[in-house]
Amino acid sequence: MNISDVANSTGLPVKTIRYYEDIGLITPARSANGYRDFSDTDLHKLAFIGRARSLGFGIEACRDLLRLYNDQTRASADVKRLAQSHLSEIDRKITELGEMRDTLSHLIDACAGNDRPDCPILADLAADHGSA
Amino acid sequence: MNISDVANSTGLPVKTIRYYEDIGLITPARSANGYRDFSDTDLHKLAFIGRARSLGFGIEACRDLLRLYNDQTRASADVKRLAQSHLSEIDRKITELGEMRDTLSHLIDACAGNDRPDCPILADLAADHGSA
DNA sequence: GCTTGACCTTCCAGTTACTGGAGGCCTTAT
DNA sequence: ATAAGGCCTCCAGTAACTGGAAGGTCAAGC
Incomplete structure (x- = not known):
């Protein structure tokens, strides 16, 4: 072949x-x-x-x-362990992306999306989110 | 600085x-x-x-x-468009990962995880999933 | 026998967004 | 004077391919 x-x-x-x-x-x-x-x-x-x-x-x-x-x-346990470890990684990524998604969609909802310059998305990115 | x-x-x-x-x-x-x-x-x-x-x-x-x-x-519309396009991409990834997660967790559930060699996870990977 | 086009080959470079490390100045304190 | 630590640049490597160049091979048609 x-x-x-x-x-x-x-x-x-x-x-x-x-x-x-x-x-x-x-x-x-x-x-x-x-x-x-x-x-x-x-x-x-x-x-x-x-x-x-x-x-x-x-x-x-x-x-x-x-x-x-x-x-x-x-031993099927070895395969299962490998798969579970991968599943955890997938879950971690889903969680991470879900958090991004939530934040981002809130910001998008708050943005008028017109021809005016004021934009909550940019405002949030520029804001001080510091801990102190 | x-x-x-x-x-x-x-x-x-x-x-x-x-x-x-x-x-x-x-x-x-x-x-x-x-x-x-x-x-x-x-x-x-x-x-x-x-x-x-x-x-x-x-x-x-x-x-x-x-x-x-x-x-x-x-125009805030430009920012919003950029953010929405990114959000779509995030959603796409979440969907993709979610499908992986579902398949994988079913397989994991079906696997005994003992010291025997038979394993539904390997069986599924080796199976012919072809369309024909 | 020759050409044409579809396959096949290898090798090199580029992708994303950094990260690690080597080798070497600069600064500060003792 | 020296030692520690911060700064510099440059090179290489990461994951998993992907694109492209340059060139050999094969089957069909004239």
């Missing part, structure tokens, strides 16, 4: 697949002409990585997940 | 302040010895940027906000 076939099957961009080889996530064979020659296993791994990435796992976490997947002696 | 005073006042790291000068957000004066010599205006600008950044505005948006702030003839 050539790289564009794999890209079509997995939905991953060609560039990304090459990148995943660069960083050692996959090691496809090479044809005599130098082209990458992907096996079904490579395809499967890439699909796996693609789904893990779509759940927000970082590349190193993907590497760990792949290793666990290939390890028949794994 | 030396850079560490500004860092203390604004809460921004020294490195970040130098970086903001590099990219032209601020242009502090220099003392005879080559040290940056920050004015109150510089301080104010940096605090402004710090607050905009804490609301998640990107650097270029900060530049725009600063420009609008300094433009007495601005």
